Amino acid sequence: MIKLKNVIGKNIQAEQTGLRPLIYLDNWAFNTFSINNNYRDRFVDIVNSLGGTLAISIVNLFEIVNRDDKDQILSICRLVDLIDGIFIDVNPNNVIQREKDFENIDSDLLPSSPCADTQLLMGYFLHVHNPLKIPKISDAILNLCGARQSDKNTIIDNFETELYPKIENARNDADMLEQAKRRYANKSYRIRTKYPYTADLNSRCIDFIVINENMKMPNKEWRDILHLIVPVSYCDYVCIDTRWESFIKSSGFEYPEIAKIYTSNTLDDFLNDLKGFKAN
Numbered sequence: 001m002i003k004l005k006n007v008i009g010k011n012i013q014a015e016q017t018g019l020r021p022l023i024y025l026d027n028w029a030f031n032t033f034s035i036n037n038n039y040r041d042r043f044v045d046i047v048n049s050l051g052g053t054l055a056i057s058i059v060n061l062f063e064i065v066n067r068d069d070k071d072q073i074l075s076i077c078r079l080v081d082l083i084d085g086i087f088i089d090v091n092p093n094n095v096i097q098r099e100k101d102f103e104n105i106d107s108d109l110l111p112s113s114p115c116a117d118t119q120l121l122m123g124y125f126l127h128v129h130n131p132l133k134i135p136k137i138s139d140a141i142l143n144l145c146g147a148r149q150s151d152k153n154t155i156i157d158n159f160e161t162e163l164y165p166k167i168e169n170a171r172n173d174a175d176m177l178e179q180a181k182r183r184y185a186n187k188s189y190r191i192r193t194k195y196p197y198t199a200d201l202n203s204r205c206i207d208f209i210v211i212n213e214n215m216k217m218p219n220k221e222w223r224d225i226l227h228l229i230v231p232v233s234y235c236d237y238v239c240i241d242t243r244w245e246s247f248i249k250s251s252g253f254e255y256p257e258i259a260k261i262y263t264s265n266t267l268d269d270f271l272n273d274l275k276g277f278k279a280n
Helices: 027-035 037-050 058-065 070-081 092-101 118-128 137-149 159-172 174-185 198-211 219-227 229-234 242-249 267-275
Strands: 002-005 013-016 022-025 053-056 085-087 237-239 260-262
Touching (some): 022 027, 027 058, 027 070, 037 267, 058 070, 058 137, 070 137, 092 198, 092 229, 159 198, 174 198, 219 229, 237 267, 242 260, 260 267
Parallel strands (some): 022 237, 053 085, 237 260
Antiparallel strands (some): 002 013
């Protein structure tokens, strides 16, 4: 939940709290739940009955506002306004660094959580809202659409362009490639021994890509990793692209250590499992 509040002697500030179950949707899932009335109604009813939260990232916003179908954008806006939502930082490098600075990791997405995106909250959310109105994430989406159309603002994330050269270097170095294979085969090794397992998943994902040398993707598709590592580490349910299902299943981690994952082929399972959620 996102709230605006007055702070004595300061400007209005935004704060957020995410209550479980925490759900993260990849691009395709936003499309499905926004245009399929049956799935949307079931999804919204279940989340609201549980008091759950939709975790939204800057990559979600980037992909939403860059759609050419305006009606679809409006459908997504209506969807996100029907349930509670918060902003999370899905750049693994940022989150892993913050985790090192936290002695106690809260299982809820409080403002101080390592994966809470306070920069997005303040920079892209606070400034588009009338403080006299209830905050709505759809306002941020529509504001960014206007900025895109007027070329006044661009959301840029260089994560994928930084990652690809590292992958190529490892694949072309026989020693590094062999090390990646040995690390990935050792499922018992843990960088962390308790929640969250962001660093472990990030390391295993890079090794997975390195050793699958036939795995070729354009630069823009490396962004899928941003929909994967942090959401799967922190959320309860994550809808991911099918190509990453085998990685998660072979990672050595299972629910509840990490999120339950679903693809476009298992949406009914997702909704059934979500309905049966019970907090630990």
